[in-house]
Amino acid sequence: MIGLSTAAEVRAAEEVLLAATREGALMHRAATGLATVCLRLLGRAHGTRVTLLVGAGNNGGDALFAGARLAARGARVTAVLLDPARAHPAGLAALRRAGGRTTGPDGDDGLDRADLVLDGIVGIGGRGGLRPDAARLADRAATGPGIPVAVDVPSGVDADTGAVGGAAFAAVHTVTFGAVKPGLVVGEGRGHAGEVHLVDIGLGPLLAPARAHQLTDADVAGHLEPPGATDDKYSRGVVGVVAGSAVYPGAAVLCTGAALRTRPGLVRYAGTAADGVRAAWPEAIVTDGRPGDAGRVQAWVVGPGMGTDDAARSLVAEVLATDLPVVLDADALTLAAREPELVRGRAAPTVLTPHDREFERFGVAVGADRIGSARRLAADLGAVVLLKGDATVVAAPDGTAFVNATGTADLATAGSGDVLSGILGSLLAAGTPPAGTAAAAAHLHGRTGQVAAARGPIVAGDLVRRLPEAVARVRGPVLGDSGA
């Protein structure tokens, strides 16, 4: 699990470490890591051209020291000082000693011929939108030939939320220090940060326990263990699906199929799309009755494609009245937003899986702080909220949050959400804690999108078909298996 630490958490840890280390030691660690990533991206230093955009704080200091290291290895380095009188003095001296040149914001910045541009305008000390000179340079860097690399945080991106208020540096790589900040992996910030490289500067043991996390394949593999010798079809949890309608069975077919393919156990379906589900998935146990007629289950998924009329409302209410974990998706979200007390009154876990419009039906704006908004709704409802997006956010009522790392634009296809709710229901039936389980489902859904899209454009049915391959990929190679 990768901890996501806010700027305040990083600063608090830095203060302790600064007091315990030689002056400048942390910045040297940061700059060494930064220069190493730049060298890797450039392939070589000698003969390359590098432009540094240097603000007045320590973020500019990092850029100057890294630039000095590259200059010492033969790169032609130009530092554009946004505030020449306040540029980091020791960094500036180091760059000049190594043969780098400096200029002001209106000088010859070399952006039109740079191989790499380092954004050291502002880091975690940035406040408000970029000032005009900085905005203009960030804009020119985006259209120039150099690989845009952000130092710690792309300037103009809020490190905690990912909000981008105005102009911001559009990086393809971000080299961040001490801990990954949430703003690099969520919301608009994710697109501005590009690939994130974490440089260890020794903060780890001093950081407060993170309240937001990213899962890795290894974390999710625990949810996807193959059946053991003593397992039978009931022992691993049975999921019940209430979805679709006689006229539109598609959502029910996708949701049931995803549940079946995630963890081979039992899937029970109850609803008016029974014929369609039976035809598509003979493996499922199907009734055209009510949820109570379906037989015993350990978790319910309710909502996809079922409509929002009185009949649908009564099915949602019946499922929510059980003492089992429930995934509320699609139409069930619309219904729950009308009667949130149906969710608030539950003792068993509830997971809501809204996209932005469904989320806002609960009366909370999504805004630019997606983690904060998901936390607010989760606390208000006493339920886990999985807010779908480019980087899906999961928040628990106690504020624990997860940001998904595997999202891909290919998942923005009709029926993709039905697949996610099927995956989630299937994992939840195993009885694992709901927030982490929801995050695991989002991770697997994203991996499935990546696997499926590798063969070309996808429809939601491809996700169901490729789920076993994605599960295998998340589990990783089996130890001792030579692959022969």
Ligand SMILES: NC(=O)C1=CN([C@@H]2O[C@H](COP(=O)(O)OP(=O)(O)OC[C@H]3O[C@@H](n4cnc5c(N)ncnc54)[C@H](O)[C@@H]3O)[C@@H](O)[C@H]2O)[C@@H](O)CC1
């Ligand atoms: N504290 C430390 O020991 C370490 C700090 N590090 C670096 O230091 C950074 C934080 O440094 P600082 O606290 O000096 O802050 P920053 O360098 O992030 O930004 C503060 C400076 O930028 C100016 N500024 C603020 N908002 C601006 C805006 N919107 N447009 C233009 N200029 C703006 C301020 O006037 C101030 O001079 C980190 O992000 C990281 O890059 C690293 O070197 C690791 C060690």
Ligand SMILES: [K+]
């Ligand atoms: K920066």
